[in-house]
Structures are given as structure tokens and as C-alpha cells.
Amino acid sequence: MTDAINCGLAILILALAAWTIVARDTFSAVVGFVAYGLLLALVWVQLHGVDVALTEAALGSGLTGALLLYAAARLRATEREARAERPGLPTRVAAALVAACVTVALGIAVLALPDPAPTLAPQTAASIATTGVGNPLTAVLVAFRAMDTLLEAIVVLFALIGVWSLAPDRFWGGRPGTLHHSDPDGVLAYFARVLPPIGVVVGVYIFWVGADFPGGKFQGATLLAAMWLLAVIAGLADTPPIGRTWLRAALVAGPVVFLAVGAAGVAFAGAFLGYPDGYAKPLIKVIEWALFPSLALTLALIVAGAPQRSAP
Amino acid sequence: MIDAATLYGLCAALLVGGGVYALIVNPQPLRKIVAFNVIGNGVFVLFGAIAHRGAGFGWGGDPVPQALLITGLVVAFCATALAVALLLRLFDEAGSATLAPDARPPAAPEAGAGER
Structure with a gap:
């Protein structure tokens, strides 16, 4: 089956x-x-x-x-x-040949994978109790490989800065995207009213259970971002001007808290992003709660794109 | 019957190959971005299949590569968004989205002479 x-x-x-x-x-x-x-x-x-x-x-x-x-x-x-x-036939044949070579090489590599497979599951299982979380992926993301997650949160922020920097000069500080209108009695406006309450609850739930079960801040934040974008597309909400101070503070809050916890680790646990004994779970919670809203906002604004209208 | 990891590993090899072909052949920049995402998906599935082989301790896969995959998916999304934003800016500025080196907007009429 x-x-x-x-x-x-x-x-x-x-x-x-x-x-x-x-x-x-x-x-x-x-x-x-x-x-x-x-x-x-x-x-x-x-x-x-x-x-x-x-x-x-x-x-x-x-x-x-x-x-x-x-x-x-x-x-x-x-x-x-x-x-x-x-492109003409010769280019396409050459492209097909290159693609076939790549596929065959990868296929051979797949069939020649070592047996038994190398794995870090035993090390994760041995150390997961020290973090206090039950979901091994959360333990890896926010404790064992916290550096990756910190850099990832900063990459997301940099991507947003990159998208914003593509705005024409006259719209700098303005609102992203065009102003959307939809029929207030139409299907889109109806869904944009009915779905977000459900989506927000599901998103927060996925974030909440992420410590012990599948889920986490990235998945939950994506759902929140999607719900907000739905309201924007239906014309029920508008994107904020990117020049607002509160907006910029909210965007950097998550990575800043993450960096602060990491720096505190140098003083109290002897390593950057180290957690003192017994404080791992509360510190992981602090990082997750700080990252969640920042990530939701950043992901939503990345999709909204570069500013296309002047601020009113 | 072959196991799931090998099956999806081979599937991933085909995805990467198909993506490479599409990346070279499709002239539209947006199609190249989609093709690049297909290559990325192939790499992720291959990595996921390898993670699945490392299952143990009641987990269906090695949690370390799986966590790296989540990071990878988020970074891939960011790269795609940046590429799309660049492309839309190019379209706004130039009025076309072509990557052909000799194609210029109508401001330079003589440049069109050598086109296919």
C-alpha cells in the first residue's frame, strides 16, 4: 500500500x-x-x-x-x-545532454549511498533532555544549531531590505504594492473576512505546539503572513508605509532579541548562543516569541514587494 | 520493491535534471526562477531522503538535516522573492523582461538589426 x-x-x-x-x-x-x-x-x-x-x-x-x-x-x-x-535545436539538445548527465550522476550517487546511513539522531537523542523541548527539530533549530537559525532570521530581514531597495526613488518610504479593490459582497472579500480568524488561530497553534510536536515559528509565521496578505488583496487592509519607525522596530525586534540572548550566553554560559544550565527552555521560549511576530511581518512584506505608492 | 528513500532520491535526481534543462532552455526570466526552484526542490528532496535513511530513536528521520531543510526552504523563498523583485523592476524600467544581450528598449532602434 x-x-x-x-x-x-x-x-x-x-x-x-x-x-x-x-x-x-x-x-x-x-x-x-x-x-x-x-x-x-x-x-x-x-x-x-x-x-x-x-x-x-x-x-x-x-x-x-x-x-x-x-x-x-x-x-x-x-x-x-x-x-x-x-533557443534553437542544438542548444536544446546540448541542454538535454547536460541535464541527463546531472541526473545520471545524482542517480548513481543515490544508489551508492553508504549503508548503514550516517546519522546524528543518537547525538540529538542524547542531548535533547538538556533543552527541555520535545520536538527534536526545534531543539536543533534553536539550541544545537542556533547559529544557523540566527543567520537565517537575518537573511530574511536582508531579503526584505533588498526588495525594498528596488523601489524607485520617488516611492521610497511609501506603501508596498498597488491598492487593491474588490467587490465588497464578492467571494474574495467574503473569504478575506471568514478565513483570517481561523488562519490566525491555526498559525498561533502551529507555533505554540512547535516545542513538542511538528510545527514551529516559521510555519506559523507564514500562515499569519498569508492571512494578512489575503486581507490586503481583498482590499480590507492596506500595507503600511515602509518609512514608519514602529514597523522597522517590529521587523528587527526578533533578530535583536536573538542576538542579545546569544551575547548573554558569552557572559553566562561561556559561549555565544550558549544557554546556562536549567535556563535553556525559558531562553528558547524568549527567542521563539520574539522571532514569531517579526518573521510573520517580514515574510508578508517580502511578498508585498517594493514600495509602489507614496505615503499619504 | 525499492525503499522510499531510494525512490524519492531517484525522483530528486530527475527533478534536478529537469530543472537544469528548463533553466537553460526557457527564455523567460520568470521561468528560469521557477526552474531554479525545481532544482532546489530536487536538492531538498535528495537531502530529505538521506535524512530519512538516518532514522532512529523513534524519529522518522535524522533531525539535524531536517532542521537544515527548514532553514533551506526559508532561504530559498527569500532568494526567489529577491529575484522576482529584480525582474519586476527590470520590467518597470525597460518595459520588457528579456535577458537577450542585444535586445534594447525602442530607444535604440539600430540594436534590433542583429536579432534572430
């Missing part, structure tokens, strides 16, 4: 990936990519990575999909011109 599910999933994934590659129209290709991302989340469940599955569904398929769909819709006018640039 499991074999049948795995084979069916693999075939569907490859078929949808092929669709995103060969579809004539970019918009159709992106729609295929979103469906493919959702199926990929099922692959993660089959590979026993439920935390990764949640991230893939929310971020890899959801927010990335929204971003790509918006771009595809805006760039629709360039489609005809781009098709004329399609």
Missing part, C-alpha cells in the same frame, strides 16, 4: 514538474508549480519530515506561489516577445 502511494506520488510530482518545464504559457507553468509544491509536501510526510512538509506547503508552495503568480500576471505582456527567443 505504502509502495503504491510512493510510486503514485513520484509519478505525479515528475509529471507536474515536466508541466512547469514544457508549458507554453508562464502563468500555466506557475499554476502547475503551486500544485507540484503541495504534492511535494506529501512527499515530506512520506519521508517522515512533517515539520518540513508544513514549511513546504506554507512557504514553498503557498507564499512562493503567490509571489510567482503575481509576477506572471504582470509579465503576461512580455510572453509573445519571449517565445521568439526560444
Whole structure:
């Protein structure tokens, strides 16, 4: 039974990936990519990575999909011109050869993987009790490999700064995205009223249980961001001007608290991001609670894009 | 029957190959971004399959690579968002989204002579 599910999933994934590659129209290709991302989340469940599955569904398929769909819709006018640039047969044959070589090399590597597989599960199991959390991924993310997560939180912030810096000078400090209007009695406005209360509860729940069960701040924050974007697209809310001081303070609060806890570790635990004995769980909680709102806001504003309107 | 890790590992190899092909062949920059994401997904699935092989202690996979995968997915999203923002700015400035070196906006009419 499991074999049948795995084979069916693999075939569907490859078929949808092929669709995103060969579809004539970019918009159709992106729609295929979103469906493919959702199926990929099922692959993660089959590979026993439920935390990764949640991230893939929310971020890899959801927010990335929204971003790509918006771009595809805006760039629709360039489609005809781009098709004329399609490379000739020799280039395509050469590309196919390169792709085939890469696939065969990776395939051989997969079949030649060492047995028994190297694993850090024993070390994680031996040390997880010192962190006080039950979900091994949370323990790795905020305790054993906290440096990665700190840098990741800063990368997310830098990505937002990068997106903002692409604003034309006259709109600097203005509001991201265009002002959306929708029929106040339409389906979109209806969903934008009904879904966010449910989505916010689910998002906070996923964040809350992340210490002991699959979930966590990234998945929860993505859901909150999606709910806010839904309200923006339906015209029920507007994006804030990026020049606001409160906004900038909220964006950097998470990484700043994370850095402060890390620096305190130098004084009290003898290492950057070290937690003193017995204080690991409260400190992890502080970091998670500080990162969660900052991440939600940052992810939402990354999707909203560069400022396109002057502040009123 | 082959195990799930090998099956999805081979699937990942095909995804990376398909992504490489699409990255070279599709002329639209947005399609290249999608193709790059397909390559990334392939790498992630391969890594996830390897994590699944390291299962133990009641966990279905090695938690360290799985945690790195979450980090990787978030960073991939950021890179995609930055690429899309660059592309939209290019479109706003130039009125087209082509990457062809000899294609210029209508301001330089003689540049169109050598086009395919």
C-alpha cells in the first residue's frame, strides 16, 4: 500500500514538474508549480519530515506561489516577445545532454549511498533532555544549531531590505504594492473576512505546539503572513508605509532579541548562543516569541514587494 | 520493491535534471526562477531522503538535516522573492523582461538589426 502511494506520488510530482518545464504559457507553468509544491509536501510526510512538509506547503508552495503568480500576471505582456527567443535545436539538445548527465550522476550517487546511513539522531537523542523541548527539530533549530537559525532570521530581514531597495526613488518610504479593490459582497472579500480568524488561530497553534510536536515559528509565521496578505488583496487592509519607525522596530525586534540572548550566553554560559544550565527552555521560549511576530511581518512584506505608492 | 528513500532520491535526481534543462532552455526570466526552484526542490528532496535513511530513536528521520531543510526552504523563498523583485523592476524600467544581450528598449532602434 505504502509502495503504491510512493510510486503514485513520484509519478505525479515528475509529471507536474515536466508541466512547469514544457508549458507554453508562464502563468500555466506557475499554476502547475503551486500544485507540484503541495504534492511535494506529501512527499515530506512520506519521508517522515512533517515539520518540513508544513514549511513546504506554507512557504514553498503557498507564499512562493503567490509571489510567482503575481509576477506572471504582470509579465503576461512580455510572453509573445519571449517565445521568439526560444533557443534553437542544438542548444536544446546540448541542454538535454547536460541535464541527463546531472541526473545520471545524482542517480548513481543515490544508489551508492553508504549503508548503514550516517546519522546524528543518537547525538540529538542524547542531548535533547538538556533543552527541555520535545520536538527534536526545534531543539536543533534553536539550541544545537542556533547559529544557523540566527543567520537565517537575518537573511530574511536582508531579503526584505533588498526588495525594498528596488523601489524607485520617488516611492521610497511609501506603501508596498498597488491598492487593491474588490467587490465588497464578492467571494474574495467574503473569504478575506471568514478565513483570517481561523488562519490566525491555526498559525498561533502551529507555533505554540512547535516545542513538542511538528510545527514551529516559521510555519506559523507564514500562515499569519498569508492571512494578512489575503486581507490586503481583498482590499480590507492596506500595507503600511515602509518609512514608519514602529514597523522597522517590529521587523528587527526578533533578530535583536536573538542576538542579545546569544551575547548573554558569552557572559553566562561561556559561549555565544550558549544557554546556562536549567535556563535553556525559558531562553528558547524568549527567542521563539520574539522571532514569531517579526518573521510573520517580514515574510508578508517580502511578498508585498517594493514600495509602489507614496505615503499619504 | 525499492525503499522510499531510494525512490524519492531517484525522483530528486530527475527533478534536478529537469530543472537544469528548463533553466537553460526557457527564455523567460520568470521561468528560469521557477526552474531554479525545481532544482532546489530536487536538492531538498535528495537531502530529505538521506535524512530519512538516518532514522532512529523513534524519529522518522535524522533531525539535524531536517532542521537544515527548514532553514533551506526559508532561504530559498527569500532568494526567489529577491529575484522576482529584480525582474519586476527590470520590467518597470525597460518595459520588457528579456535577458537577450542585444535586445534594447525602442530607444535604440539600430540594436534590433542583429536579432534572430
